[in-house]
Amino acid sequence: MEKVVVGITGASGSIYGKRIVEVLVSNSFGVDLIFSRTGKKVFEFETGLKVEEFLDSLPKDLVSVYSEDDLFAPPSSGSYETAGMVIAPCSGGTLGHIASGASLNLIHRSAEVCLKERRPLVLVFRETPISRVHVENMLKVIDAGATLLPASPAFYGKPKEIGELVDFIVEKALKALLNRSFGLSKGWPP
Ligand SMILES: Cc1cc2nc3c(=O)[nH]c(=O)nc-3n(C[C@H](O)[C@H](O)[C@H](O)COP(=O)(O)O)c2cc1C
Numbered sequence: 001m002e003k004v005v006v007g008i009t010g011a012s013g014s015i016y017g018k019r020i021v022e023v024l025v026s027n028s029f030g031v032d033l034i035f036s037r038t039g040k041k042v043f044e045f046e047t048g049l050k051v052e053e054f055l056d057s058l059p060k061d062l063v064s065v066y067s068e069d070d071l072f073a074p075p076s077s078g079s080y081e082t083a084g085m086v087i088a089p090c091s092g093g094t095l096g097h098i099a100s101g102a103s104l105n106l107i108h109r110s111a112e113v114c115l116k117e118r119r120p121l122v123l124v125f126r127e128t129p130i131s132r133v134h135v136e137n138m139l140k141v142i143d144a145g146a147t148l149l150p151a152s153p154a155f156y157g158k159p160k161e162i163g164e165l166v167d168f169i170v171e172k173a174l175k176a177l178l179n180r181s182f183g184l185s186k187g188w189p190p
Contacts, residue, residue, distance in 0.1 A: 031062060098112065
């Protein structure tokens, strides 16, 4: 079973991470899921769902959930094989940790592992406006091999509901990570 590490941080847009996990498991990928501490709070605030309710809705044989404090968890090690990692949404704080190499939690460390092992790392960054610090950190992670994928959906598909905007980004993120289409969004031409 191919495995993907998914990080959900405390940036706005928890719905992106939720949908990415759902699409991955419905396509039989294994998911190693890590919420940051604030990621859990923002997830519950924005989606109106308890994290535990969301986890209960997922197939137990495909999803492993780890605490951000568990640096002994498998994704912390380069010898643990994965197809790569997506962080969605990715906060400015987490971007900064990855850019500096200061891996204080399992999300930072798993991202560091992807960069050092030359595996795909996709950061669905969500902040606006952005400062020079953000831009410098973006340059660092792009130079190190990550894909910086701003949560910036397009409107040329004439979306009628939020789910279509979410799926536009989810399709782009999964394409960048796994180099295959999931048929969630038509892109251009619509
Ligand atoms: C409701 C809410 C929305 C937030 N939205 C963002 C955001 O869009 N982008 C961002 O970089 N930080 C955002 N933050 C701040 C981060 O949650 C905060 O910087 C946190 O320390 C990031 O840590 P983490 O990356 O480990 O989750 C938000 C915080 C809250 C409470």
